[in-house]
Structure formats: C-alpha cells, structure tokens
Amino acid sequence: MSTETLAAPTFATLAPPKRLLFGPGPTQVHPRVYEVLSKQIVGHLDPYFFEVLKEVQTLLRMVFGTENKFTIAISGTGTSGMETAVSNFVEPGTKVALFAAGYFADRIGEMAKRQGGNVVRLEKPWGEVANDADATEFIRREKPDVVAYVQAETSTGAFQQGKAICAVAHEVGAVVIADCVTSLGAMPVNVDETGIDIAYSCSQKGLSCPPGLAPITLSPRAVERLKARKTTNGSFYLDLKLLEEYYEGRKYHHTASATMWYGLREALVLIAEEGLQDRLERHRRAHVNVVKGFEQMGLRMHVAPEHRIWNLLTPRVPEGVNDGNVKTRLLKEHGIEIMGGFGQLAGKVFRIGVMGPLATDDNVQMFLRCFREALQAEGYKG
C-alpha cells in the first residue's frame, strides 16, 4: 500500500488539564516562567546563551548561599545532578560514608556502588535523621573519602542538618556531597555556611520551574579533588571537567537547551525579586499553617517538629483510610495532585508539597478544605 492512500491522522490541540501541584514535585510554574519558555532559542554556543548562563550562575549562587565559582546546571533532572556528583567524586575503591534514612539516600548508595565505590552506611529509620554525635562517631570511625547525605529526604519528609557532618568530614579529609533537590529555593540550603562541597538540586521543586535542569555547585576543595582525579569519569555526558570546558571555555560538549536556561533564569529572577529570605519565610509560614490544619483534623505528622522539611509534609494516613483513594479523589474532584509514601512508607504517609506559588495563606486554606473533604469522603471521622 502506498503511503499516499493513508488518511493523515488528526490530533486535537494539546490541552493539558488544569492542575494544582501539591505533590513533592514538579510544582506550580509561574506565568512569567511559562512566557519565557516560548521565546526564540539561540544556539548552545551563541554569545547570548553565555550571557544567560552568567546571570543564572550569579542567581544560583544566591539561592545556594555560596560564593563558589564552579556553579552550573546539568542538562537533566535532579537524578542527573546526583549522578554528576557521584560519578565525578567516586572512583573504584573510593570509600563513601552514606547517611541512609530514605529512598534518595539509597539511590546515592546504588550510584556509588555502580562507580566501584565502597559504601558504608549509617542507618536511621525513615523519618529520622542522624544527630551530631552519631555523625561524628560514624565519620571518625570510617575515615571515608566522600561523605554523602540528603538534606531534604523527599521520601520521608525529614531535613538533615549538615554542619557537624561537614566539619568532621573535613577533619578526616573527605569531601561532602549534599542532595538539595527538594530544599533549594524553599528552605535555607546555606552551602558555604554549612561546609558542603558538592551540592546539587533540580529545577522543578523549590525553584518552581519545569523539570529539565539540575543546578550544581562545587567548593574550591571539591574542584581541587576533581582536578586531582586520576581515572577518567566513565560518563562523558556528566564529566564535570568537560562541562567546565563547555561553560567556561565555550567548547562544544552537548547541545544545552536555551529554552530550559531561559526558564530557570526567570524562576530565579522571581526569587531575587521576592528576596530569598522573604521567600523562605513564606514557605516556613505556609508549613506552620498546613501543620496546624492537619493537627486540627486530628492527623499526626510522621517527622518530629524540629526535623521537618518546610515544603514537603508527611502526615500519617489515618487508620482505615486508603491513601490511593484520597489521592485519586483530590485529582478527579479538584485537579489537586498529591503523592503517597513509597518503599518503607507505602500506604503509611501522604507526601504533600507546599512550595513556590502555592505556598500562600489562601492556597493553604483551600488545600486544607479539599484535603479534609477527600479524607472524610473516604471514611475519616476527623
């Protein structure tokens, strides 16, 4: 049959449903970010692209809380940031001390093993964090080359402080990798003050941009370690030495998406206009109000108050309620997306993100009303 005889298929105009993204990410995107995503692209070696890059670097330093010169974004989602951190700093035989208290920490461990690293773990139940004494004893005992922890563990809702971890890691000569995928733009990340050597994140959570870029920053100590590396990174795409030649040396490495860089730039400009401290305070206030609302409904939080991530909350699923049904009902009736727990916490917690444009008093009250209604429709008496 000749192709001319086939009727050309027709497709309706793309019309994504309206959603309120109260899940762990992606989160709501500001109209100004959508607007720049439709701007004309330039080539990945165009002088204009490098102007945008410079601005994004300056803005990223502001949200990361760092003066690190080596601050870029990887083309890819948060996982590419994680794999960049791991593949550049873990070689066969590298000893990695991992703070393991959730799914994303396990993922770092899995990546480190794939690089031939020797991973030792300090385990905590999902929802808990290591205290300073635990961290100090673990690192001094293991004397690792690399220490890795997840600042905001999205699978549990717990925030791991890093100052003691970094101080002891430096004492034994290790560099510290911190996953800041969920915290950046919504909680204080404070890379320099904490002492983090390699911090990576994503574009689609606290920064409120679509997924597609993974900001990463390297301390001078990390850059020194990278330069001293003897073996070649098995990943060409994520090799930071090659990426530095691209972003600093303007030498072709891959075709970076100007569109995504425009989006990230606008999302960061919005943060700068609001003021980072004001933005963080808005997220803290939204967190306090959501927790208050949950408690008024009789729900219990999975994580102790002092260890909670502000923008990702994990209330426990009440006895007798099916979390999947609540999730489906919210999506169907209100276009609201939330997520359930997974791994050890499957069926035990909800994972609710309150970030970016949704972290306001009105949105919080609207969400709490809809959430309570959905729980009650599923048999909850609170």
Ligand code: PLP
């Ligand atoms: N690390 C953490 C803490 C995360 O929450 C996520 C995603 O939710 C990732 C890494 C992976 O990011 P992505 O899904 O953007 O690849």
